[in-house]
Amino acid sequence: MLEITGLCVDYGTTRAVVGLDLRVDAGEAVALLGPNGAGKTSTLHAVSGLVPVTRGTVLFDGADITGHSPSEIARRGLVHVPEGRRVFPSLSVDENLRMGRIAAAGRKGWTEADVYDLLPALVPLRDRAGYALSGGEQQMVAIGRALVSAPRMLLLDEPSLGLAPVVVQAVYGALARIAADVPVLVVEQNTVAALKLCHRGFVLSAGRLALSGTADELGDRDSLLASFLGKRDAAHA
Numbered sequence: 415m416l417e418i419t420g421l422c423v424d425y426g427t428t429r430a431v432v433g434l435d436l437r438v439d440a441g442e443a444v445a446l447l448g449p450n451g452a453g454k455t456s457t458l459h460a461v462s463g464l465v466p467v468t469r470g471t472v473l474f475d476g477a478d479i480t481g482h483s484p485s486e487i488a489r490r491g492l493v494h495v496p497e498g499r500r501v502f503p504s505l506s507v508d509e510n511l512r513m514g515r516i517a518a519a520g521r522k523g524w525t526e527a528d529v530y531d532l533l534p535a536l537v538p539l540r541d542r543a544g545y546a547l548s549g550g551e552q553q554m555v556a557i558g559r560a561l562v563s564a565p566r567m568l569l570l571d572e573p574s575l576g577l578a579p580v581v582v583q584a585v586y587g588a589l590a591r592i593a594a595d596v597p598v599l600v601v602e603q604n605t606v607a608a609l610k611l612c613h614r615g616f617v618l619s620a621g622r623l624a625l626s627g628t629a630d631e632l633g634d635r636d637s638l639l640a641s642f643l644g645k646r647d648a649a650h651a
């Protein structure tokens with residue numbers, strides 16, 4: 415469904431992603447892991463049109479979307495939940511959720527009521543402004559807004575970032591229910607949470623694929639650690 419081939423992302427002389435091949439099939443949840451600066455966010459940004467692709471191609475449902483604008487890509491149903499959530503601070507929770515309809519482009523997605531069913535913690539907060547939400551509440555709003563935009567696939571950037579363990583559990587509980595309906599590609603530093611959710615994972619190190627495998631294979635701490643430390647001889651496909 416999402417097929418990334420030979421992806422390279424450069425920022426001036428910095429090579430952030432170097433020749434990455436990665437695919438996410440319908441019905442799959444896939445993790446993109448790796449240490450700080452490995453190129454995970456740059457990969458998501460390149461897929462959703464937020465940074466230019468230096469080389470390589472991105473196909474979504476067979477269509478070449480390489481270099482397309484972020485709004486065009488979102489309208490195709492490839493929906494990005496960015497790191498830091500980007501909840502509109504002056505809009506209420508309810509208004510933030512409704513903003514998702516803009517990207518839905520007429521596709522039928524979750525209604526706001528569906529989101530409140532999935533994330534009941536948001537119900538008492540529906541009139542509260544974005545700026546007055548905790549990090550976990552903002553993450554739930556960002557995920558809820560993405561659902562209202564009728565995603566055909568979700569790209570999630572570090573949904574656990576800065577959250578207490580109990581909140582990470584709540585967010586990942588919701589993601590597990592979402593992943594039953596929508597394929598996801600999730601970037602995470604929290605490998606335990608991500609590998610519990612995902613069927614397969616890819617580990618980046620210094621912009622290159624260091625390791626890939628099933629969640630069970632990546633649960634092997636030694637090879638995961640070796641790939642985080644940049645020992646590329648740990649790689650297997």
Ligand SMILES: Nc1ncnc2c1ncn2[C@@H]1O[C@H](COP(=O)(O)OP(=O)(O)OP(=O)(O)O)[C@@H](O)[C@H]1O
Nearest residue numbers: 425428429430448449450451452453454455456457
């Ligand atoms: N806008 C930018 N301009 C210049 N260099 C950048 C920019 N964004 C990222 N980089 C560099 O590209 C490399 C990859 O960064 P990226 O944010 O993709 O990594 P990451 O794996 O997501 O890291 P983290 O887990 O810390 O968010 C790093 O060396 C980073 O410093």
